[in-house]
Amino acid sequence: MFRLQGSKVLAVDMTGDAVKAKNGSMVAYDGQMSFKKLSGGGEGLRGMVTRRLTGEQMTLMEVTGQGTCWFADRASEINLVNLQGDKLYVESSNLLATDSGLRTGTSFTGLRGASQGNGLFTTTIEGHGQAAIMSDGPAVVLRVSRQYPLTVDPGAYIAHQGNLQQSFQSGVTFRTFLGEGGGEAFQIRFEGDGLVYVQPSERNTVAGDV
Numbered sequence: 001m002f003r004l005q006g007s008k009v010l011a012v013d014m015t016g017d018a019v020k021a022k023n024g025s026m027v028a029y030d031g032q033m034s035f036k037k038l039s040g041g042g043e044g045l046r047g048m049v050t051r052r053l054t055g056e057q058m059t060l061m062e063v064t065g066q067g068t069c070w071f072a073d074r075a076s077e078i079n080l081v082n083l084q085g086d087k088l089y090v091e092s093s094n095l096l097a098t099d100s101g102l103r104t105g106t107s108f109t110g111l112r113g114a115s116q117g118n119g120l121f122t123t124t125i126e127g128h129g130q131a132a133i134m135s136d137g138p139a140v141v142l143r144v145s146r147q148y149p150l151t152v153d154p155g156a157y158i159a160h161q162g163n164l165q166q167s168f169q170s171g172v173t174f175r176t177f178l179g180e181g182g183g184e185a186f187q188i189r190f191e192g193d194g195l196v197y198v199q200p201s202e203r204n205t206v207a208g209d210v
Helices: 044-054 111-116
Strands: 002-004 010-022 026-039 059-071 077-090 095-099 103-108 121-135 140-144 150-152 157-170 186-198
Touching (some): 002 077, 077 186, 121 157, 140 150
Antiparallel strands (some): 010 059, 010 095, 026 059, 077 121, 103 121, 140 186, 150 186, 157 186
16 A cells, blocks of 8 residues: 655555565665565566666665555655556656556657657556656646647656657757757657646756757
């Protein structure tokens, strides 16, 4: 059972079950807990090959025990996501913890990932259960529908879920290189039906330097 204790600490109550969390994110626990280091990109041989190919080097640990374990990371805001068999796409640096039953993997992001400076792949979480993702400041969850597509800054994007298609938009012109651009050279456009998580802060990105 995931629950927030304040906005920056995740409490997980366990009765002999397990949770996967960012390596080193445990800040306290009561009861009996054991910790085992894992790796991101998926489990087993396929996961190992995926990590080699994609460079998605998220490090996780599996925490098993009875009691309550508290997790946090650099005082980041924490957001809980409930998955009902759908898939969550999240940058590995924004993932704090998941139910142990959720499957992790990687997905190709193309130019979106390149514009964020996070590489060409992102982490996926799939199944039934809860995930905790982090943001720099309180995140907002924005609804995308077929009537109302959404455009976001690559530096503010955290995650998305649902049946969404992404496209990369660039406003780079010759005037950009003369220092006369519009100030928002790159955006990501989401169309379809789903949710997009956006933080009120822009990380340093390749796009932000243009």
